[in-house]
Amino acid sequence: MKLVFAGTPEVAVPSLDALIASRHEVAAVVTRPDAPAGRGRKLVASPVAQRAEEAGIEVLRPAKPRDPEFLERLAEIAPDCCPVVAYGALLPQVALDVPARGWVNLHFSLLPAWRGAAPVQHAVLAGDEVTGASTFLIERGLDSGPVYGTVTEEIRLGDTSGDLLGRLSVSGAKLLVATMDGIEDGALEARPQPADGVTLAPKITVEDARIDWRAPALRVDRVVRGCSPAPGAWTEFRGERLKVASVRLAAGRSELGPGEVLVQKNTVRVGTGSYEIELGEVQPQGKKRMTAGDWARGARVEAGERLS
Structure with a gap:
């Protein structure tokens, strides 16, 4: 299939690498605009943009994914499917409608658990013993689309969110490629998420990270x-x-x-x-x-x- 990959941070790079090495064609990458970083606050390309440029892949950096120029270029590329890993912006329906087989998100939880921006952090905070990753078809709800596949991951004693996310980024990349293969072959059918077991994982704020020493x-x-x-x-x-x-x-x-x-x-x-x-x-x-x-x-x- 012809793919347009959407992602921004380092955790999305293993998925991009896996798709580049797969039988599919990564025709372009969508990522967030360059952002200031370091003491000099110079504009720096996202990790996904840097990896795509190294691989000679076209990089699209819309300020908003509803920008007309971006939508026009996406339509010109005419991707069959758009895999997504931590892109960082909401996709409007007009963009969701472009690829024939939709936008497929790799989410780092076992849906419907921990829908939202910080699933790994909330799994650790809650003391979960097992978590994982899911691929699902993006729809207008928050991480509520039908699921193609999952992979599980044990949360080890002493794991930080960074440790766990690092492992999930690798196993999730394999799941994402397998999902693309299954969609192309017609071997996978997305199944609706169960109504029970929904939990939310909003972004962790600085205040959330303050230690309460009165707690156990x-x-x-x-x-x-x-x-x-x-x-x-x-x-x-x-x-x-x-x-x-x-x-x-x-x-x-x-x-x-x-x-x-x-x-x-x-x-x-x-x-x-x-x-x-x-x-x-x-x-x-x-x-x-x-x-x-x-x-x-x-x-x-x-x-x-x-x-x-």
Whole structure:
């Protein structure tokens, strides 16, 4: 089939690579416009755009996918199908109507669970043991279209959202190619999602990533892992923001109050609503990431001080 691939971030690149290597023709790529990045805030092409240009594939960067010039070019290409991975913009019906076999999205959850922008983060935050990826036909609802196929992935002890998404981007890429093959061969039929089991996964905000030390230690651990690498779990110490990159659950119930810090020779412990946790790596405001021990020594944390 002739394909136009839509995607933007690094997590979409494995799917683009897999489609380029498949029997299908990737005629063009649709991605978000170049965005400012780095200290100089220079415009930088998206990871998908960079990979497409390396492969000599035409790149379309509409400010909005309803822009007339984009729609005209899409119609000229006349793709059979448009696979999508984390494109980052809503597609209007006029664009959905162009490919004969529609737009097929690779979504990183087992639909109808975790519909929305942050399915992997919410799966980690909720303590799910298994998640996966689904391919489905895009319609006007939020990730509600009929499903072509799924692949499952165990959420391992200690997985961050970044770890899990990295694995899903690889297994999902294989699923996406298999879905394209099945659509072309007529071997796949999209099946409606069940009405039961719908959960929503809105974008994780910075405020969502704030640690509540009154919560049980297991919840603190999930917030830290679920918000890694972005937006990053955080707390406050002496009125300044302190990012918490990793923690470890400690044995035994806490003798420390919620947020109370205890600096020992080789560990920095913090009280929660249940067990204590050990801080792994932290990042003070305006500084680089460091071990909790280095931070505590540098800050000269005193007995009884708290993270808030």
